[in-house]
Amino acid sequence: MVEPLELGRFISTCRKEKNLTQKQLGEELGVTDRAVSKWENGKSFPDISLIEPLCQILDISVSEFMLGKRIEPEKYQEETEKAWIASLDEPLLYKIQMIIYILQIAAVAVLQIPLFAHGVMRVNVICAGVWCALVFAVYYLDKKIPERNLRYSNPWIEGIFSVLYFLSIMLGFFLRKDEWGTLPMAEQMSLWAMIVVGGVFVFLVRVCSARKKRKVN
Template identity: 35%
Template sequence: MNQIATGTFTARKRRELNLTQAQLAERLGISSKSVSKWERGKCMPDYAVVNELCDALGITVSELLDGEENERENLRMYDNDQMIEMLARIQRLESQRVTIIAIALIVMGIGLLALSPLLGGSDLADFFRGMLFGIGIGTILIGVFLATRSVFAYLVQKE
């Protein structure tokens, strides 16, 4: 699954139907920014709108994911519902990966904070102590940011 090929194909099919990004977005009940991101290959359509997108563009799910028109005689191993379910699983796994990274960063930051008081006594040791403390705080903040973003993405996906 190539996001750029899928995006280019989506843009081409949309233009063939003389639709603007805003018109397509309105049909799907999403923002035109989402359509723009798809067409630039920045992200894939959410599995919740894939069927509606394919219907609006007159293509199949496999054509969307392949980024090209398929011959109708081609034998496919999966039907549209199975492909959408696989796309949903991929998106859930990506969200879980970000959450695990966030938790690891928070734990690592706490570890660095715990190590920083062990250093001290000379100017060089105080410098490293301060660096460990700063890196620990920064790591925790990045972890909290990623965890919060992951939670909000999960909540939006549930709606």
């Protein structure tokens, strides 16, 4: 959300463009001219129930109101997304970030189910459909969140879910029932060690990468 003083100046400018006094604007919204004055001076913010009617009176969009400026038609979608992301608080950002990674892990898990189904066509078709739906959901969320800031909102979440993503691939590959039991114990231990070391490496790399990208963004 834009700073209160900047928003107040925008409200004042739009009001004057409509040739309305603070009193006239207040009467149309059912508030006092003193309340309008406080908005324009950045001392208070309009009640959420007044935002839509205020935008209608001033002939601006809700996105323009949230950004505190006019939006050029060709940049409307981009600016609207920025206004939306700016309105989200950090806990909600973390939740959406985790949803993205959970969907990715689920997609990997679904893709591995046919390995245990021994070529059953119906299972393959269902898994392919579910996998496509999950991948589309991840793509949609990742594409719609502007500037990818969400993906790096918390480096620790980035690291943890990257490890889970890594393990879902590695364990699915190494722990197939028809292969794992035939391996010598020494080779099984070597594979476990490789998985653990790989998981630690992935965690460190992804956390460092997320921190660097968050600073750049």
